[in-house]
Amino acid sequence: MKEGFIITASPHIRSGVDVGSMMRAVIYALIPVVAVSIYLFRIKAVILIAVCIVTALLTEVIFQKIRHKKITLSDGSALVTGLLFALILPPGIPLGTAALGAVIAIALGKQIFGGLGYNIFNPALVGRAFLMASFPVLLTTWVKPFSLDAVTKATPLGLMKFQGAATPLLNLFLGQTAGSLGETSAVAILLGGAFLIWKGYIDWRIPAGYTFTVFLLGEFIHLINPVKFPSPFFQVLAGGLLLGAFFMATDPVTTPVTIKGRWIFGIGSGVLLIGIRIWGGLPEGVMYSILLMNMTVPLINRYTRPKPFGTRRGR
Amino acid sequence: MAQVFNGGIHPRYFRELTRDKPLREAKLPGEVVIPLSQHIGAPAEPVVKPGDMVKVGTLIGRSSKFISASVHSSLSGRVTAVESRPHPVLGNALAVVIEGDGKDEHELFSSQDPENVSPEEVKKLILQAGIVGLGGAAFPAHVKLTLPEGKKVDTFILNGAECEPYLTGDYRIMVERTDDVVGGLKIIKRILKAEKAYVGIEEDKAEAVKSMSEALKNEKSIEVIPLKVKYPQGGEKQLIKTILNREVPGGSLPLDVGCMVSNVGTALSVYEAVSFGKPLYRRVVTVTGAIVKNPVNLLARIGTRIGDLIEECGGLSENAGKVITGGPMMGLAQYSLDVPVIKGTTGILCLGEKEISFHEELPCIRCARCVDVCPMGLLPTEMRKKVKAGHWEELKDYSLSDCLECGCCQYVCPAYIPLVHLFKLGKSELQRIRQS
Structure with missing residues (x-):
């Protein structure tokens, strides 16, 4: 019998899950969303997604080369960032602008903090916030689904805020509305989100806390002023809430590690979202609500430490 | 009644490798290396020297301090050395090396009637027999069973959870040695003056639940509790939580919440010491792993080289990447097959080169x-x-x-x-x- 065994501390077995498989699962979960976006926006969607992903991957490689770090494209995180970034852009955005945003997402959103695991803000949202500040018009120009030329159309939230016009809920659920590439179809997002929850890769508490808070506060303001504020179902289904709730607010790196903290993160995002939708100059608030909550994560982690086993006597 | 504890995992268990095969007595080794420190606490002091003739059960190391345990010969033959040898936990440690004479003569102490023996007598026998916790921790049993002034144990729990993957030794003991395990359980319950006792067994070990329940059906104060399968259900604190819904605070002992937990193997040893006058010179070892040709539970003499036990199970079908004493979750990776079985060795697990994951560390993604x-x-x-x-x-x-x-x-x-x-x-x- 050969000797020369490997010696490590226990445990000696592990689950088959690693960072790569978790990232791949996010990609799989986005398949319905991507499919709907291609169905609605055709070739524009395909090109936009391709440009964002390629730019994100290139930026990651170049940055890691400059920093003399190991190239870690195989962990899939840059791919996820690139894809998610494409899905939160208006479908008609000029490709150069989109590419610039993807560079910012990876470079300033992630690599500058030290790469995967060290960033404070969700990288895709950092990229979008940058574009929003730099090119506000391009970022709020929406195209009508199924149109190959650039026929502009306001988003459901925009229609509501600036014209007081409601979009039928069924359209919102299925997604035949104007909006960011991947945010329009609630059903596609829910399918992907359910898959990730079932796999145990995201915690249901964050999307649940986020959407229920928006629903409850939406109901509250709707009761106060039904003319100005639409029904809570509209608040939940219109705009990027669901995409944000299932795919951005659940980013492991930028959300709390404690269970109580995840509730706080979800509920806090919901409160901020409604605040922005009521008082903000923009119709939408998902991006800023999540980015603002990202900042509070270290604080949340610190004050929501679980009580260790044995300190909960008499329960 | 039984609840669940928070957290835990559901690994693949691989118990099918050994669970349905009866316990087998391992071949008598030609030589045993018996470390004088096989337990938590002070090492035993050697009382033999090279050249001495010993029998199975002869005292070779005397428990020196209160927290210590005596050590006995597991072979009849001649002491050839008292020197530092490879040890599965300590690296190298003082051990008594005994060369067997093939006669397998025993030297037992006088047995007692387990129904009537006095608590003091039992504790003396346990001390004399060198019994330690056989679940792996190897804490001296006489120390554990001596309650500090003012402490009371209302409930005794027999730990048959055996939550580590691969291991099935406790399961085989409960199925094949049911009456002796129950005998040990009753002795411990009696000397602790516990009002109530439970036997916690993971519910996938249906055969063990059945035989233990059958053996205990007339005992009003002893109950078998089938537990949900989850690792680490056999952790003392987790077991107490699930069965009694009591939480042992950090830094405290089960005693502080009025209970005590012992492993089924320990109960069996207590029974053997009391009724047969047998010191602890052998134990059940699950020799297992997908690459072991004939994995099985062996009754092995303490001090047997682990390589010999692997050979006895047909050897390996491919090169081992890791050889582990204990289970895959908490066991210790060994560098050599020359280390001996000690009192705390619950299993010998061989993992093939393809079965071990050895991967460079990645950055934490805070997935929680x-x-x-x-x-x-x-x-x-x-x-x-x-x-x-x-x-x-x-x-x-x-x-x-x-x-x-x-x-x-x-x-x-x-x-x-x-x-x-x-x-x-x-x-x-x-x-x-x-x-x-």
Whole structure:
């Protein structure tokens, strides 16, 4: 019998899950969303997604080369960032602008903090916030689904805020509305989100806390002023809430590690979202609500430490 | 009645390799190497010297302090050396080497009637027999069963959970030696003056639940509790939580919440010591792994070389990448097949080169899977940061000392971070600081 065994501390077995498989699962979960976006926006969607992903991957490689770090494209995180970034852009955005945003997402959103695991803000949202500040018009120009030329159309939230016009809920659920590439179809997002929850890769508490808070506060303001504020179902289904709730607010790196903290993160995002939708100059608030909550994560982690086993006597 | 504890994991168990095969007496080894330290506490002091003739059961190391345990010969023959030899836990340690004469003569002490023996007599016998906790921790049993002044145990729990993957020794004992295990359980319950006793068995061990329930059907104060299958259900604190819904606070003992837990193997040894006058010179060892040709539970003499036991199971079908004493979650990787079976050796697990994951550590993505599975409600991801940064003082706030080292966090970590290794390091560093 050969000797020369490997010696490590226990445990000696592990689950088959690693960072790569978790990232791949996010990609799989986005398949319905991507499919709907291609169905609605055709070739524009395909090109936009391709440009964002390629730019994100290139930026990651170049940055890691400059920093003399190991190239870690195989962990899939840059791919996820690139894809998610494409899905939160208006479908008609000029490709150069989109590419610039993807560079910012990876470079300033992630690599500058030290790469995967060290960033404070969700990288895709950092990229979008940058574009929003730099090119506000391009970022709020929406195209009508199924149109190959650039026929502009306001988003459901925009229609509501600036014209007081409601979009039928069924359209919102299925997604035949104007909006960011991947945010329009609630059903596609829910399918992907359910898959990730079932796999145990995201915690249901964050999307649940986020959407229920928006629903409850939406109901509250709707009761106060039904003319100005639409029904809570509209608040939940219109705009990027669901995409944000299932795919951005659940980013492991930028959300709390404690269970109580995840509730706080979800509920806090919901409160901020409604605040922005009521008082903000923009119709939408998902991006800023999540980015603002990202900042509070270290604080949340610190004050929501679980009580260790044995300190909960008499329960 | 039985609930679940928080956290935990569901690994693949691989019990089918050995569970349905009867216990088998291992071949008599030609030589045994019996370490004088096989337990928590002070090493035993050797009472034999090279050249002495011994029988099976002859005292070779005397328990020197209160927290210590005596050691007996497991072979009849001649002592050839008392010297430092490879040890599965300590690296190298003082051991008595005995060359067998093939006669297998026994030297037992006088047996007692288990129904009527006095508590003092039982404790004396347990001390004399060198019994330690056989679940793996190897804490001297006579110490554990001696209650400190003013402490009372109302409930005794027999631990038949056997939650480590691969291991089936306790299961075979409960199925094949049911009456003796029950005998041991009754003795312990009686000397503790416990009003109530439970036997906790994971519900997938249906055969054991059945035979133990059958044997205990006329006992009003003893109940068999089938437990949900989840690792680490057999952790003392987890077992007490699920069966009694009591939580043992950090730094405390089960005694502090009025209970005590012992492993089924320990109960069997207590019974054998009392009724047959047998010291602890052999134990059940699960020799297992997908690459072991004929995996089985062996009744092995303490001091048998683990390589010999693997050979006895037909050897390996391919090269082993790791040889582990104990189970895959908490067992110790061995560097050599020359280490002997000791009292705490629950199993010998051989993993093939393809079965071991050896991967470079990736950055923590703060996914908190480790937080979700920690059965002690700790924050492994934060503790890791503090250990890596050497912030020892802050570690106390994170209750590092409560860590069981059960390995759940590392099992689920997608970034291949050696969390248990880091926590062991942190604990020893804290201990060093405390002592200096």
